[in-house]
Amino acid sequence: MDALFAIAGRDFVISVSDTSNARSIVRMKKNYDKTYKLSSHTLMSACGESGDIANFSEYIQGNVRLYSVRNSQDLSPSETANFIRNELASSLRSRNPYNVNMLVAGVDRNTGESSLYRIDYLAAMSKVPFAAHGYCAHFVYSVMDHEYKEDITLEQGFAIVKKCLTVLKERFIVDFPGFTIKVISSSGIREYSTNDI
Amino acid sequence: MEYNGSAIVAMVGKNCVAIAADKRLGQQALTVDMDFEKVFPMTDRTYIGLSGLATDVKTVHDTLRMRVNLYKHREERVIEPRTMAHMVSHMLYERRFGPYYIEPIIAGLDKNQKPFICGTDLIGCPNFPSDFVVTGTAGSNLFGMCESLWEPDLEADDLFETISQALLNAVDRDAVSGWGAVVHVITPEGVITREIKNRMD
Numbered sequence: 547m548d549a550l551f552a553i554a555g556r557d558f559v560i561s562v563s564d565t566s567n568a569r570s571i572v573r574m575k576k577n578y579d580k581t582y583k584l585s586s587h588t589l590m591s592a593c594g595e596s597g598d599i600a601n602f603s604e605y606i607q608g609n610v611r612l613y614s615v616r617n618s619q620d621l622s623p624s625e626t627a628n629f630i631r632n633e634l635a636s637s638l639r640s641r642n643p644y645n646v647n648m649l650v651a652g653v654d655r656n657t658g659e660s661s662l663y664r665i666d667y668l669a670a671m672s673k674v675p676f677a678a679h680g681y682c683a684h685f686v687y688s689v690m691d692h693e694y695k696e697d698i699t700l701e702q703g704f705a706i707v708k709k710c711l712t713v714l715k716e717r718f719i720v721d722f723p724g725f726t727i728k729v730i731s732s733s734g735i736r737e738y739s740t741n742d743i
Numbered sequence: 744m745e746y747n748g749s750a751i752v753a754m755v756g757k758n759c760v761a762i763a764a765d766k767r768l769g770q771q772a773l774t775v776d777m778d779f780e781k782v783f784p785m786t787d788r789t790y791i792g793l794s795g796l797a798t799d800v801k802t803v804h805d806t807l808r809m810r811v812n813l814y815k816h817r818e819e820r821v822i823e824p825r826t827m828a829h830m831v832s833h834m835l836y837e838r839r840f841g842p843y844y845i846e847p848i849i850a851g852l853d854k855n856q857k858p859f860i861c862g863t864d865l866i867g868c869p870n871f872p873s874d875f876v877v878t879g880t881a882g883s884n885l886f887g888m889c890e891s892l893w894e895p896d897l898e899a900d901d902l903f904e905t906i907s908q909a910l911l912n913a914v915d916r917d918a919v920s921g922w923g924a925v926v927h928v929i930t931p932e933g934v935i936t937r938e939i940k941n942r943m944d
Contacts (some may be wrong), residue, residue: 635802639841664775670747670797672768672776683773 548593551678551686552649554662556697558731559651563591564722576723584610585620588652589730593679595645602644623652627663635669647679651730658732686710704743744844748919749794750881753850753860756902759930760858762790762850763910767922777922785811789824789851794879796844803843824851828861835867842866846878856931881920884913903928911941
């Protein structure tokens with residue numbers, strides 16, 4: 547039921563996640579942040595089994611931060627995504643595998659290029675221009691396939707995000723209370739509200 | 744094995760081999776990536792194509808890359824395709840009772856520029872044919888196409904045409920593979936890689 551999607555432009559990535567935290571038919575929180583800041587220029591959004599998400603994400607956050615402290619240098623987005631995938635892949639054949647789907651979005655501090663990685667719960671990873679997890683993927687992929695072009699600007703990106711949110715409001719059975727919209731660019735991570743975009 | 748979808752084929756020609764794969768990554772019916780790499784160069788003259796579960800494709804590729812590099816350091820020479828095929832077979836049988844859900848194809852030229860291809864099943868049983876190997880969800884389709892199109896001693900350009908047509912027409916009849924193709928033709932002079940755009944569905 548979680549909605550997670552993201553679009554990458556040339557030097558930015560827009561990450562959108564819904565803010566509802568629910569179990570069965572009860573919504574426990576309506577302003578829940580599903581994103582985890584891994585470094586100043588890398589953001590991870592996660593969905594799946596709730597305990598696994600928190601445990602795995604905090605583990606990853608800690609390790610990415612440890613690398614930065616040890617090496618006085620951040621892990622690049624591709625290195626981060628590969629590290630996450632490896633951790634998830636080693637847990638896959640263990641007694642209790644993590645059940646977490648995630649999107650890892652980042653901008654490389656040296657080259658300025660953006661990257662978006664989609665990692666599913668089986669640790670299958672792809673570097674993609676746009677991605678989504680959950681039921682929303684069936685709606686949002688169609689919009690993004692139609693609208694996306696290479697090297698879009700931030701405004702064009704926001705226009706696509708607005709169309710995605712519209713289709714979810716119109717056609718998805720679950721009504722989301724709100725969305726966290728974060729943009730990762732060369733100047734870091736900035737949050738926008740649905741009214742700003 | 745049918746969760747992500749794939750189609751990979753390798754063929755032997757005259758002093759050359761070709762290996763080709765589709766580019767789709769799916770989650771059953773939903774297509775998630777149209778540029779997913781399934782064929783990897785292990786040495787200058789040896790390529791491996793991995794079909795099946797996408798997570799294991801990456802894991803096996805990484806593990807194999809480590810073993811091939813270690814081999815190179817210990818032996819102070821590059822691994823031969825036949826040796827690598829046995830290495831892959833061993834690696835997969837190590838996981839006999841909890842296997843990697845992949846079926847690899849190895850294609851390469853040995854040190855005497857003689858073409859070599861090999862396919863194994865998910866627990867490492869090797870198969871060393873002299874004509875072609877196929878794997879993936881479109882495996883049966885590929886068998887049909889290869890059996891009708893392949894002939895011995897095809898030159899590099901003809902081999903490229905043959906393998907491309909075999910792959911393209913096979914994936915068109917399989918719902919979970921397709922979305923473009925990559926073809927590598929390995930010759931003594933070098934490797935020519937071409938991407939083909941076909942029905943993008």
